[in-house]
Amino acid sequence: xxxxxxxxKASTTSVTIGDIARVAGVSRSTVSRAFSRPELLxxxxxxxxxxxxxxxxxxANHAARALSTGRFGNVAVVVPDIANPFFPPLVRxxxxxxxxxxxxVFLGDSxxxxxxxxxxxxxxxAQVEGFVxxxxxxxxxxIRELDATRPVVLVNRDxxxxxxxxxxxxxxxxxxxxxLQRHGHxxxxxxxxxxxxxxxxxxxxxxxxxxxxxxxxxxIQELGRPSSAAGRDAVGGILSSxxxxxxxxxxxxxxxxxxxxxxxxxxVPRDISVIGCDDTLASGTHPALTxxxxxxAAAGDAAAELLxxxxxxxxxxxxxxxxxxxxxxxxxxxxxxxxxx
Amino acid sequence: xxxxxxxxKASTTSVTIGDIARVAGVSRSTVSRAFSRPELLxxxxxxxxxxxxxxxxxxANHAARALSTGRFGNVAVVVPDIANPFFPPLVRxxxxxxxxxxxxVFLGDSxxxxxxxxxxxxxxxAQVEGFVxxxxxxxxxxIRELDATRPVVLVNRDxxxxxxxxxxxxxxxxxxxxxLQRHGHxxxxxxxxxxxxxxxxxxxxxxxxxxxxxxxxxxIQELGRPSSAAGRDAVGGILSSxxxxxxxxxxxxxxxxxxxxxxxxxxVPRDISVIGCDDTLASGTHPALTxxxxxxAAAGDAAAELLxxxxxxxxxxxxxxxxxxxxxxxxxxxxxxxxxx
DNA sequence: AAGACTAGTGCAACCGTTTGCAAAGTCAAG
DNA sequence: CTTGACTTTGCAAACGGTTGCACTAGTCTT
Numbered sequence: 001x002x003x004x005x006x007x008x009k010a011s012t013t014s015v016t017i018g019d020i021a022r023v024a025g026v027s028r029s030t031v032s033r034a035f036s037r038p039e040l041l042x043x044x045x046x047x048x049x050x051x052x053x054x055x056x057x058x059x060a061n062h063a064a065r066a067l068s069t070g071r072f073g074n075v076a077v078v079v080p081d082i083a084n085p086f087f088p089p090l091v092r093x094x095x096x097x098x099x100x101x102x103x104x105v106f107l108g109d110s111x112x113x114x115x116x117x118x119x120x121x122x123x124x125x126a127q128v129e130g131f132v133x134x135x136x137x138x139x140x141x142x143i144r145e146l147d148a149t150r151p152v153v154l155v156n157r158d159x160x161x162x163x164x165x166x167x168x169x170x171x172x173x174x175x176x177x178x179x180l181q182r183h184g185h186x187x188x189x190x191x192x193x194x195x196x197x198x199x200x201x202x203x204x205x206x207x208x209x210x211x212x213x214x215x216x217x218x219x220i221q222e223l224g225r226p227s228s229a230a231g232r233d234a235v236g237g238i239l240s241s242x243x244x245x246x247x248x249x250x251x252x253x254x255x256x257x258x259x260x261x262x263x264x265x266x267x268v269p270r271d272i273s274v275i276g277c278d279d280t281l282a283s284g285t286h287p288a289l290t291x292x293x294x295x296x297a298a299a300g301d302a303a304a305e306l307l308x309x310x311x312x313x314x315x316x317x318x319x320x321x322x323x324x325x326x327x328x329x330x331x332x333x334x335x336x337x338x339x340x341x
Numbered sequence: 342x343x344x345x346x347x348x349x350k351a352s353t354t355s356v357t358i359g360d361i362a363r364v365a366g367v368s369r370s371t372v373s374r375a376f377s378r379p380e381l382l383x384x385x386x387x388x389x390x391x392x393x394x395x396x397x398x399x400x401a402n403h404a405a406r407a408l409s410t411g412r413f414g415n416v417a418v419v420v421p422d423i424a425n426p427f428f429p430p431l432v433r434x435x436x437x438x439x440x441x442x443x444x445x446v447f448l449g450d451s452x453x454x455x456x457x458x459x460x461x462x463x464x465x466x467a468q469v470e471g472f473v474x475x476x477x478x479x480x481x482x483x484i485r486e487l488d489a490t491r492p493v494v495l496v497n498r499d500x501x502x503x504x505x506x507x508x509x510x511x512x513x514x515x516x517x518x519x520x521l522q523r524h525g526h527x528x529x530x531x532x533x534x535x536x537x538x539x540x541x542x543x544x545x546x547x548x549x550x551x552x553x554x555x556x557x558x559x560x561i562q563e564l565g566r567p568s569s570a571a572g573r574d575a576v577g578g579i580l581s582s583x584x585x586x587x588x589x590x591x592x593x594x595x596x597x598x599x600x601x602x603x604x605x606x607x608x609v610p611r612d613i614s615v616i617g618c619d620d621t622l623a624s625g626t627h628p629a630l631t632x633x634x635x636x637x638a639a640a641g642d643a644a645a646e647l648l649x650x651x652x653x654x655x656x657x658x659x660x661x662x663x664x665x666x667x668x669x670x671x672x673x674x675x676x677x678x679x680x681x682x
Numbered sequence: 683a684a685g686a687c688t689a690g691t692g693c694a695a696c697c698g699t700t701t702g703c704a705a706a707g708t709c710a711a712g
Numbered sequence: 713c714t715t716g717a718c719t720t721t722g723c724a725a726a727c728g729g730t731t732g733c734a735c736t737a738g739t740c741t742t
Contacts, residue, residue, distance in 0.1 A: 026691075026692085027691070027692045027693080028692090029691075029692060029693080029694095030690090030691060030692075033691090040689085040690075040691090041689095041690065041691080042689080042690060042691090045690080045691085064697090066697090067696095067697045067698065067699090068696075068697050069697085070697075
């Protein structure tokens with residue numbers, strides 16, 4: 001793939017196929033075909049046109065092409081918060097695969113706000129061929145409407161009839177509950193994520209079900225936006241619940257909880273066990289966080305492949321790709337303390 | 342800002358200003374003006390056109406508009422690695438400010454490779470009005486060529502004549518060196534980042550200068566891609582250097598170093614002090630990392646403002662915005678051990 | 683040697699929006 | 713009742729590509 005040539009004469013005003021046609025002594029159609037359908041032309045002509053194009057420093061005008069073909073060569077990936085470490089690996093994979101397939105990618109950050117997400121998608125839909133919506137906060141109807149216009153691939157949102165990639169927390173949560181039970185815990189707190197979050201609903205349901213089977217008691221404590229600060233502020237409630245373990249909506253929240261506990265001089269895991277979700281912080285927390293893995297990069301791969309397949313085949317997909325999770329035991333989970341109040 | 346209406350009749354084939362014109366009983370020019378220059382029309386006409394547009398679920402075709410006006414309404418932000426925690430806050434701010442100004446944003450991830458960056462920028466330049474290049478790996482000439490086509494704002498790259506936002510590490514490194522000296526360290530290792538990285542060059546130079554003034558010895562150890570794994574693999578070299586302190590190119594590398602040291606049973610900070618850069622991991626490492634702050638979100642704000650100012654005014658900027666840094670002392674730095682070998 | 687193909691190229695229409703220019707209408711001043 | 717200024721609207725030509733169709737030369741068939 002060649003790159004901007006140095007000796008281009010490219011002035012401020014860009015060079016068009018008309019310029020190339022003049023230099024190469026052919027018609028504009030021929031120039032166009034030299035790029036899009038070279039097999040229709042004689043090798044010699046293609047050669048001559050490309051030489052002229054290179055000499056002039058030609059770069060195709062995307063807008064013109066898009067207007068003519070209806071194909072934009074763009075896709076969009078929309079996330080609730082790119083600063084949440086779950087998303088960058090996912091976005092990175094989407095970008096890489098899309099780029100390899102010749103697509104450029106728009107990034108939208110909805111700031112966890114459904115209406116902002118709606119604005120982003122409606123504005124982007126005018127110049128993209130498809131969407132990857134990661135953990136969308138939009139209601140189902142608006143997502144369906146969007147999909148009616150442009151193919152959508154969902155990540156962590158389960159809407160029948162749409163293509164979707166789902167990280168299934170139940171495996172990891174089963175393991176987590178078993179792990180806690182084995183260590184003598186009887187009662188735990190779940191710090192939930194945003195209400196609109198499919199992931200949170202799944203995690204909540206899977207946890208309640210696993211806990212019920214295991215005979216553990218679960219208190220659900222609602223958080224708004226999942227952030228370190230929210231986790232830190234939640235410790236008061238956690239402590240007053242009398243639970244000996246916490247499962248947090250994600251690692252960032254878990255890390256906030258640990259910071260909050262440290263501030264109060266409460267030892268993890270001696271006094272309380274903490275388990276995160278997503279495994280985004282690697283072993284970088286203090287102590288190293290027990291967590292439930294969720295390969296966001298793999299989800300990005302799957303989503304990108306799904307979307308690209310739809311775009312190249314033209315056929316909608318209803319694929320439902322599930323990605324399994326498991327518990328990664330590190331240093332924040334251990335035996336329950338005895339003196340449960 | 343209103344959002345997709347529910348009762349739209351939008352079929353697969355999108356509605357154009359022609360459709361609106363027919364419904365509203367005016368010409369296409371009038372429809373166009375109702376949106377772009379409503380002050381030229383009677384209030385009543387504007388009203389009627391907008392009603393028709395809403396009824397039909399009209400969404401302007403970006404490509405057509407761009408082709409006609411030469412303005413794309415898009416900007417691009419290109420980073421070496423979106424999964425590196427330094428960049429997401431920056432990208433987020435750029436996206437937010439650009440969005441507020443009516444621009445959509447492309448994300449490019451160069452994977453730390455200059456040629457990939459060149460490909461990204463040259464392909465994106467056909468559909469964006471300007472670039473934010475964060476820590477670009479491109480050589481100066483190619484950046485200047487790009488800037489000749491579309492306004493560029495650099496982050497952490499200092500090229501005269503271009504608009505740029507620079508995080509100046511010297512303040513933080515002076516403090517770090519002073520801090521180490523005060524704790525009895527005489528010799529330290531600097532784990533450098535990518536050769537093409539302006540940040541690395543700055544950090545290296547600032548560190549050497551501060552160390553020289555303080556009479557500390559510095560060994561520079563080259564890393565390739567700054568990653569946790571690279572940091573982990575660097576501990577052999579660090580230990581054999583006999584230094585009592587390490588300053589790493591960034592927090593991710595520092596975290597890798599700490600993981601590597603832990604594997605060998607070496608205690609931080611008792612046996613060796615570790616200092617990171619960028620303060621991207623908050624206090625989430627184990628032990629909490631002493632680091633040099635670098636407000637990447639602030640850099641994103643500044644870069645976005647610079648670019649948007651250029652785009653709205655039409656006048657190129659040569660602004661050079663410097664952002665100061667300082668040392669954040671946490672738990673990984675302390676007194677030098679005595680038995681220096 | 684005539685007709686049927688085929689390969690290679692050009693013509694011209696089209697994609698949806700913007701915009702310079704002109705036409706038509708309104709109104710007040712002379 | 714002109715006339716000039718102003719307001720409101722439409723006409724038509726861009727913008728830079730793509731693509732169906734037609735045309736010209738060869739090349740094959742028979």
